[in-house]
Amino acid sequence: MASSTLLQCMLTSPDKVRDVMEQSRETVFETMELVLVTHVVDAITFWAQYVTEDKAYEKMDMVLAEKCPTAQRVKGNPSPHKVYAACYSGDRCWYRCKVQKQVFDTFHVVYIDYGNEETVRRSDLVELPEDVQYAALAKRYKFCGFHLANEQDSPHCSQGKSFLQNLIYGKKLRINAMSECFDGTILVQAFQGNLDIGEEVLKFKFATINLPVSRESPSPTKALQKQTGLWPSRRPQRDSDSTGSLGYAPKLRPSVSNQKPQVLMEESSGKTGIDFTVPEAERELSGNEQPTTETLIQQLCHQVTEQMLNEAKSELQKAREEVQEKIKEIKKLEKDKCNLKYHADHLQQQLQEARLELEKASEERPRKDESVEVNMDSTVWERFSRLAEKVEAVRRNRERNQCTAVESLSESVALVINNKIVMPLTSETLEVAWEGYRQALKQLKECENKGELQDLVNNRNQARSILLTAIDDFLLVVGSLPISDRLNTLKDVSSSLMAVFGSVPTDDVQGQSLEQFCEWKTQKLHKFRNVCQATDYSLCALSDWAANTSKIFCLTEKIAVSLEAVGAGVDELLKQAESDVCEELTITFFEQNVEDMKIMAAACHTVMQHIQKEQHLLSGLRKMYEDNRKFKEDMVQWQNKSPKADELLHIKKHIKSLRSQLRWKLVEVGCLEEADDLDLPEILRKKEEITQTRNALFQEIGHEKEQYTKLCELVNGNFPELLRLYPEADISSYLISEGLLMKSLDRDLFDAEPMRELSGRRPLVCTEFQCQKVVLKGYSVDEELEVKMIKQAAQYHRAQNQCPSSAMPLLGLFFGKSDPLAYIIVPYYSNGSLKALQKRSPLTPSEIGRVMRGVLLGLQSLHESCIIHASLNPNNVFVLNRKQGIVGDFDFTKTPEQRAVDYGMVAGSISLVAPELRQSEPPSPATDMYAVGGLMLWLHVPDYTGDVDSEQHGQRLSGLQLEVQTLISKLLVCSGRLSASEALRDYYFLLDEN
Numbered sequence: 001m002a003s004s005t006l007l008q009c010m011l012t013s014p015d016k017v018r019d020v021m022e023q024s025r026e027t028v029f030e031t032m033e034l035v036l037v038t039h040v041v042d043a044i045t046f047w048a049q050y051v052t053e054d055k056a057y058e059k060m061d062m063v064l065a066e067k068c069p070t071a072q073r074v075k076g077n078p079s080p081h082k083v084y085a086a087c088y089s090g091d092r093c094w095y096r097c098k099v100q101k102q103v104f105d106t107f108h109v110v111y112i113d114y115g116n117e118e119t120v121r122r123s124d125l126v127e128l129p130e131d132v133q134y135a136a137l138a139k140r141y142k143f144c145g146f147h148l149a150n151e152q153d154s155p156h157c158s159q160g161k162s163f164l165q166n167l168i169y170g171k172k173l174r175i176n177a178m179s180e181c182f183d184g185t186i187l188v189q190a191f192q193g194n195l196d197i198g199e200e201v202l203k204f205k206f207a208t209i210n211l212p213v214s215r216e217s218p219s220p221t222k223a224l225q226k227q228t229g230l231w232p233s234r235r236p237q238r239d240s241d242s243t244g245s246l247g248y249a250p251k252l253r254p255s256v257s258n259q260k261p262q263v264l265m266e267e268s269s270g271k272t273g274i275d276f277t278v279p280e281a282e283r284e285l286s287g288n289e290q291p292t293t294e295t296l297i298q299q300l301c302h303q304v305t306e307q308m309l310n311e312a313k314s315e316l317q318k319a320r321e322e323v324q325e326k327i328k329e330i331k332k333l334e335k336d337k338c339n340l341k342y343h344a345d346h347l348q349q350q351l352q353e354a355r356l357e358l359e360k361a362s363e364e365r366p367r368k369d370e371s372v373e374v375n376m377d378s379t380v381w382e383r384f385s386r387l388a389e390k391v392e393a394v395r396r397n398r399e400r401n402q403c404t405a406v407e408s409l410s411e412s413v414a415l416v417i418n419n420k421i422v423m424p425l426t427s428e429t430l431e432v433a434w435e436g437y438r439q440a441l442k443q444l445k446e447c448e449n450k451g452e453l454q455d456l457v458n459n460r461n462q463a464r465s466i467l468l469t470a471i472d473d474f475l476l477v478v479g480s481l482p483i484s485d486r487l488n489t490l491k492d493v494s495s496s497l498m499a500v501f502g503s504v505p506t507d508d509v510q511g512q513s514l515e516q517f518c519e520w521k522t523q524k525l526h527k528f529r530n531v532c533q534a535t536d537y538s539l540c541a542l543s544d545w546a547a548n549t550s551k552i553f554c555l556t557e558k559i560a561v562s563l564e565a566v567g568a569g570v571d572e573l574l575k576q577a578e579s580d581v582c583e584e585l586t587i588t589f590f591e592q593n594v595e596d597m598k599i600m601a602a603a604c605h606t607v608m609q610h611i612q613k614e615q616h617l618l619s620g621l622r623k624m625y626e627d628n629r630k631f632k633e634d635m636v637q638w639q640n641k642s643p644k645a646d647e648l649l650h651i652k653k654h655i656k657s658l659r660s661q662l663r664w665k666l667v668e669v670g671c672l673e674e675a676d677d678l679d680l681p682e683i684l685r686k687k688e689e690i691t692q693t694r695n696a697l698f699q700e701i702g703h704e705k706e707q708y709t710k711l712c713e714l715v716n717g718n719f720p721e722l723l724r725l726y727p728e729a730d731i732s733s734y735l736i737s738e739g740l741l742m743k744s745l746d747r748d749l750f751d752a753e754p755m756r757e758l759s760g761r762r763p764l765v766c767t768e769f770q771c772q773k774v775v776l777k778g779y780s781v782d783e784e785l786e787v788k789m790i791k792q793a794a795q796y797h798r799a800q801n802q803c804p805s806s807a808m809p810l811l812g813l814f815f816g817k818s819d820p821l822a823y824i825i826v827p828y829y830s831n832g833s834l835k836a837l838q839k840r841s842p843l844t845p846s847e848i849g850r851v852m853r854g855v856l857l858g859l860q861s862l863h864e865s866c867i868i869h870a871s872l873n874p875n876n877v878f879v880l881n882r883k884q885g886i887v888g889d890f891d892f893t894k895t896p897e898q899r900a901v902d903y904g905m906v907a908g909s910i911s912l913v914a915p916e917l918r919q920s921e922p923p924s925p926a927t928d929m930y931a932v933g934g935l936m937l938w939l940h941v942p943d944y945t946g947d948v949d950s951e952q953h954g955q956r957l958s959g960l961q962l963e964v965q966t967l968i969s970k971l972l973v974c975s976g977r978l979s980a981s982e983a984l985r986d987y988y989f990l991l992d993e994n
Contacts, residue, residue: 032174032191035141039115040169042152043160043206044143044198045185047115051172057113057137060096064132068094071126077102078125083112083133087124096132099125112136143198144178144187146207159962160206162987166966168197204962383574390581394535397585409501409603412493416610421486421618426474430628433470437463445720453724457642464718468635471628478625483618490611490618501604535584538577545573635718643714645726648707651700652729655744658697662749665690694751698770701744708734737813738794745814747823752776763821766828773828774811778821785893786815789822792892799865806858807887808878826889831881833888834935835874835907838942845961847882848939853989854885855932860980862887863925870896870923872931874907874938896923905931907938909945915974926977933971940964948972963988 035048049057068085078084078099086097086109097109105122115138150156168190175188190197201207440460447456669686672679711731715722723731733741752765755775763778781789793813800807812825831837834851843851855877862869869890876888890899900923905912914930917923937944940960960968967988970978978986 032176034172035175036172037168037170038113038138040161040165041115041140042157043148043164043201044146045140046142046164046168047138047140048173048175049113049138060113060132060137061093064094064096067129067132068126071128074122074125074127078107083128084109085126085128086111086120089118089120094126096128096136097125113138115140140185141175141188141190142181142185143201143207144189145209146198146201147210149206149208156206160201160204162966163204163206163962164197164201166970167200168192173197383578387574387578387581390578390585391539394581394584409497409600409607412497412607413603415489415493416607416614419486419489420610420614421481421483421621423617423621424474424477424481426470426477427621427624430467430470430474430624433463433467437467439463441718441720447721447724450724453721457721460721464635468632468639471632475625475629475632478621481621483622487615487618490615494608494611497604497607501600531580531584535580538573538580542573542577545570638719643711643719643722645707645711645722645729645731648704648711648729649726651704651707652744655697655700655704658693658700659744659746659749662690662693662697665693666748691751694749697749701742702770704744705739705742709739712739733790736794737790738797740793740797740810740813741790742812742814745812745823746818747776747778747816747821748818750776769811769825772811774825775828777824777826778816779824779891779893780820781815781822781893782820786822789813789892793824795865795867796862796889796892799862799867802865803857803861805884805886806854807861808889810889822893824889824892829878829880829886831879833875834877834879834885837879837882838874838939842942843879843882843939845940845964848936849989850883851877851879851885852932852936852939853984855887855935856980856984856989858885858887859925859928859932860984863928863980868896868923868925869928870899871902871905872928872935873902873905873912874935875904877935899923900927907935908942910934910938910948925979929971929977929980929983932980932983933968933977936964936971937968940968963991 034051036051037046037048039047041047064085068087071085074084080099083096083098085094086107087093088095088111095111096113097111099107099109100117101108106119107122107125108117108119109125110117113136148157148160150160171192174191176190178187178189180186198207202209437460440456440463444453444456444460447453665686669683669690672683672686708731711722711729712735715731715735722729730743733743750765750767750769752767755764755766758764762780763776765776765778767774767776779785779789790813793810797810800809808826810824810826813822814825815822832840837843855872859869859872869887871890872887876890878886878888880886900913900917912931912934914927917927934948937948963986967978967983967986970986971983983989
């Protein structure tokens with residue numbers, strides 16, 4: 001119908017051809033289908049699911065999660081046409097799959113509902129019931145008219161796959177199915193919004209066009225340049241750019257979709273498309289060559305005729321294939337018929353032979369009765385020989401232990417139940433003592449009245465004495481228990497049970513007990529022993545008959561035995577012996593039926609529960625033993641005395657004396673330098689004394705910090721009263737600042753050199769402190785800002801300790817006594833900031849990756865501690881040996897909002913302030929990641945100008961590697977920005993590691 005309509009339009013008016021084509025395109029977009037991309041194969045191939053309201057994939061996941069753990073494992077060789085379920089290694093969940101290849105006990109499978117592939121073990125592959133054996137939820141799609149620009153294993157092909165994956169993976173696309181290949185791949189045209197995905201892949205040269213055109217077309221390349229059909233904007237720049245060639249396109253068949261109109265199928269056909277011919281006619285008309293209407297009609301008629309011929313050939317080919325399949329089925333049925341006929345004839349022949357043998361046996365029976373006496377000796381010998389063989393088999397069976405599994409389980413039950421270690425009674429006394437001690441400590445910590453402090457200390461000491469006594473009793477009892485040996489025994493028992501029974505299913509074992517197992521074992525053992533006793537009795541009776549028989553032939557025997565007495569009942573004895581021996585050979589102590597397996601599994605499960613419970617108890621008991629032993633060792637030194645802060649106070653007095661000496665010596669040197677007659681030797685001697693005094697002072701400050709650390713451990717542990725007893729020590733300030741606050745320091749104690757080039761907004765000086773070159777950063781503060789600064793610095797210090805090598809450490813914090821300034825002590829980096837390094841000797845691309853990786857690690861530790869840097873700029877990033885990037889500290893007197901709008905948040909001409917901050921939104925970890933993206937853009941393109949938020953900045957990055965472009969784009973987006981941990985897992989940094 002579509003071909004005839006288009007032909008009529010051509011005959012009446014060429015202008016109507018364009019109208020028909022435009023209507024066809026509108027129909028295409030109206031009938032597009034919505035799919036969700038689940039896997040990317042290469043730059044032009046992907047898998048996707050239809051987007052439906054019923055969410056079939058979620059229902060499928062629920063069904064598989066319920067059925068697969070208890071489903072039967074695959075045995076033998078799986079069928080490549082059957083649907084199975086496999087446990088995916090990525091998340092250990094079950095998904096439907098088909099087996100592509102088998103190598104021993106490993107299977108290469110493809111997950112039919114998602115498209116990805118992997119190799120699984122036999123234990124991870126299970127059978128599926130018929131109710132989930134339906135068609136796959138995902139289909140394989142390929143961009144119509146494309147083929148890969150490079151080989152599959154080339155790096156460029158891998159980049160193309162990464163590009164397409166970043167573009168469409170996990171997203172919804174609108175597709176227009178063009179046709180279907182014989183392997184099931186559907187050739188499509190795909191859109192994301194108004195973006196043509198194929199155009200994007202072609203633009204970055206990951207694929208080339210390979211569209212078949214008319215055989216009669218004089219210039220296929222030009223026809224592609226002028227087309228306005230399904231690919232309106234795909235125009236090669238020159239003739240040599242068209243890498244597609246005739247004959248290399250995949251062999252297509254019409255699409256299976258019923259939603260696609262016939263007009264669209266004619267437009268998307270691979271042979272003589274009308275959309276390629278109409279623009280060619282327009283091009284010829286525009287070239288001042290006016291063909292006649294008859295010539296144009298003849299060309300179009302020829303093309304329509306050829307298209308219809310191709311469609312007829314395709315239908316004929318399908319019909320031939322169906323005929324071939326029917327012929328194969330008929331041949332198979334004929335073969336089955338022949339096999340059945342052969343089997344029936346064979347059975348008929350066997351029946352006839354059996355009848356003949358029966359008749360022959362009936363005829364020969366009288367003659368056998370006549371020759372019974374003749375063959376009696378051989379018959380008796382044969383019966384005794386058979387019986388002797390069976391008796392030997394019984395003897396071997398009895399020598400072997402046939403009930404290994406049951407006996408192993410019985411021994412395990414005895415070991416686990418009879419030799420169990422229970423929690424000693426002293427543990428209850430110990431727990432009560434610990435509770436009393438904790439209550440005493442709690443009251444001591446909450447005490448605000450110094451008058452009540454001593455009474456609470458005495459209560460704590462009394463509770464501690466009771467606790468130590470309970471600990472001694474507990475350690476004495478637990479120390480005598482064989483905990484290690486018992487744990488080893490339980491481990492061996494558990495391993496032996498797992499070796500014999502494997503993993504025991506917990507289904508149908510609830511409510512079972514070890515008593516039921518023991519009762520079942522007793523019944524089975526009683527039955528087995530009865531059979532053995534019957535065999536022994538019958539064989540003994542036969543042995544007695546043989547002994548009596550031997551007396552007939554013994555001439556020295558005085559008492560004669562009659563033949564009647566010997567011959568009576570011999571047949572019954574022999575039959576009974578044969579019957580009892582055969583019964584013992586057929587019976588086993590442990591019969592593997594369903595009921596026996598259930599009882600064994602229940603007993604094994606119960607034993608394993610006892611083992612796990614006791615192992616948990618013993619592990620806890622061992623930990624209790626170690627913790628209480630350590631507590632006792634720590635308390636030994638404080639049994640007869642209490643800790644004091646005298647050493648700290650003594651050090652403080654010494655520090656105060658050294659500070660006075662240092663100041664006095666500084667005054668003396670100042671006076672000598674201002675004297676009219678300079679005494680240089682004396683000045684040098686005094687300066688040497690100043691250096692020695694300063695070093696001694698800094699050394700004492702280090703000892704002071706050690707004493708503070710010890711006292712803080714005691715306060716946080718078992719002696720909270722130290723805070724109240726020694727208020728002059730000011731231990732609480734040290735605790736709040738995480739050990740950063742050093743009240744013994746002052747600015748005038750340092751021999752500092754001003755850093756004028758870096759002191760634009762705050763004073764910076766360089767000096768030495770405790771044999772390390774450091775920088776003092778000054779901040780103007782008041783009383784309120786002092787408290788805020790201490791809290792923020794302590795929070796930053798805790799986060800920095802989680803990643804010491806990627807965030808600038810804080811060495812100390814002190815407040816000036818002669819000026820309203822607070823000083824932060826940080827290390828001095830000789831290479832300077834990232835800005836200074838780039839100005840002096842820019843980083844190479846490989847060095848940029850290593851430096852920015854360190855920056856991301858530092859940000860990750862800060863973000864995990866709920867700290868927003870908000871001040872990441874080239875002046876606040878430092879580089880060690882051109883390899884390690886370090887995130888600098890920030891202004892602790894400001895809030896993140898105040899730091900984020902700082903005028904220093906620029907890199908070159910690039911603003912590092914995120915778009916959301918300009919819209920008055922609060923800072924977040926994403927704003928720090930935006931600054932990282934801006935820094936990377938500045939490092940790779942130092943002369944970059946323009947707005948990075950605009951969509952045009954991607955064109956400016958075309959000269960960079962694809963990995964760099966992709967990462968920067970993900971960091972500079974307005975929403976959905978990468979986090980620090982996600983950026984570290986990006987292909988750019990993974991490639992840098994390799």
